[in-house]
Amino acid sequence: MVHTGPSPVTFNAASYLVARHVQEGSGQRVAVHGSDRSLTYAELHELVSATAAGLRALGLHRGERVVFVMADDIELLAGILGAFWAGLVAVPVSTMLGGAELGTILADSGARVVVTTHEFAANACDAAAAAPEMEQLVLHGDAPLTLPGHVRSSTWEQMLALGSERADSHDGPAATIDDSWALWLYTSGTTGTPKAAMHRHANIRHVCETYAAQVLGIRPDDRCLSIAKLFFAYGIGNSAFFPLAVGAETVLERRRPSPEIIAEDLSIHRPTLFFGVPTFFAALTSSSIPDEAFRSVRLAASAGESLPAVLQERFTKRFGVDIIDGIGSTEALHIFLSNRPDDIRPGTTGLPVPGYDLELRDASGAVVAPGTPGHLYVRGESIATGYWQRTEASRLVFQGEWLRTGDTYVESADGYFTCLGRSNDMIKAGGIWVSPAEVESRLLQHPAVAEVAVVAVADEEGLDKPVAAVVRSGQVTAEELVDWCREGLAAFKRPRAVVFVDELPKTATGKMQRFRVREMMSGQQEGRAAPAVTPPPVPHPTA
Secondary structure, eight states: OOOOOSOOOBOOHHIIIIIHHHHTTOTTSEEEEOSSOEEEHHHHHHHHHHHHHHHHHTTOOTTOEEEEEOOSSHHHHHHHHHHHHHTOEEEEOOTTOOHHHHHHHHHHHTOSEEEEEGGGHHHHHHHHTTOTTOOEEEEESOOOOOOOTTOEEEEHHHHHHHHHTSTTTTOOOOOOBTTSEEEEEEEOTTTSSOEEEEEEHHHHHHHIIIIIIIIIOOOTTOEEEESSOTTSHHHHIIIIIHHHHTTOEEEOOOSOOOHHHHHHHHHHHOOSEEEEOHHHHHHHHTSOSOGGGGTTOSEEEEOSSOOOHHHHHHHHHHHOOOEEEEEEOTTTSSEEEEOBTTBOOTTSOBEEOTTEEEEEEOTTSOBOOTTSOEEEEEEETTOOSOBTTOHHHHHHHEETTEEEEEEEEEEOTTSOEEEEEESSSOEEETTEEEOHHHHHHHHHTSTTEEEEEEEEEEOTTSOEEEEEEEEESSOOOHHHHHHHHHHHSOGGGSOSEEEEOSOOOBOTTSOBOHHHHHHHHHHHHHHTOSOOOOOOOOOOTTO
């Protein structure tokens, strides 16, 4: 006789985040503020159920992927939660990607259905040509569609209407369990190629019970506003998982954020928790918005890249709000190392979040002593199960129970962690990974570029930005090369400055010495001795 043990307990993240509150009698509490309306938990639950029925009516079955290329608004939130409810896999992707980049992700995911809003319909149509398994594009809003013959189109309203005709349109959530796929998030991570980190339904509950509950101390009377959008792991936690887990309110901003737009949101919605990234905190601090703009905010959080102590102090001095700096990753779903509201040590990333174990290891894998730099590893229940169809990358990053983050840290004698940078050459600019190899490849396509190296250089705020050192083979200006990158890559990947050099430092065997390029570029940027482009305003990672 084979003993299989007890059956796994069912758990559905959408039920946990929305339906649970309705069942407990809190259905009339406001859940979400969108661009044109607000919904209570009861109304959101109804929309989520309808969206799930609509997705099923398109012919999708348990475990299949739905890609969302949408502005942050009620429909995107309902789409993600509706996919959870239906037992599908929600795949929200960056709205900053061009058609070709998006097409690569669509083809990789094998998604048969893509849902988009009018702002991104053109890119979604372009991407469809590279996605042979795609069958349906669902559009919210009005936009012209030019689709390949294998792809049908429908409106958001038609999808909902189709779902309402199904006999199971009011069925409960799919009988998913902790280990069922819920969410795939694409990241370049430590290797520079897009890959999907696969998250379970249980991972969503875990980040709510750890960072949200035990670090933020989020409460039902809180109202959340996030700079990072829902397609980011950081943003989906801030704007969806955390507030909905406790019956609080979330504010969704579909526009590209600027200090002025955020000041407007702060005035209208009066959030109590604000989530940003260092680049945007710098923009806020140097902006002309009123000093009292953050009067409703009890706490701000930062992640995406290290928060320089001087920037943290400037923001708090001007606006009177503390920032707790932390680090998370797409692979871990949210923050696992953070300062605390009552224990902020500027310049450090604080202490491990309860529920996570951290180790610093040397190149041989041995744990290092406090005061010795080491590669950061983390263990916790929210770690992704791996990368979709990326065995080699999965084996490198997911090592048993541990996640290799790719960051180098040092731990103080009293247990506080300080970031020393990346363990490889990937650049995190504005909270988003940028692959130097990808930018270099684009620059080398220009006929006037002979050699190039892209490295991270700290700006005046202490934030890393990609800077290109270029050896020319013809006449070209720095501005022209930045435009060249902008035309062929997502805007956030372009170099923020181009410095022309006679040659790049190399070893005796001809291998480029990237660390020497970094040193050279840092000196040039500080001295402004070489020709360089003055970059336009940096597009934020949530653009």
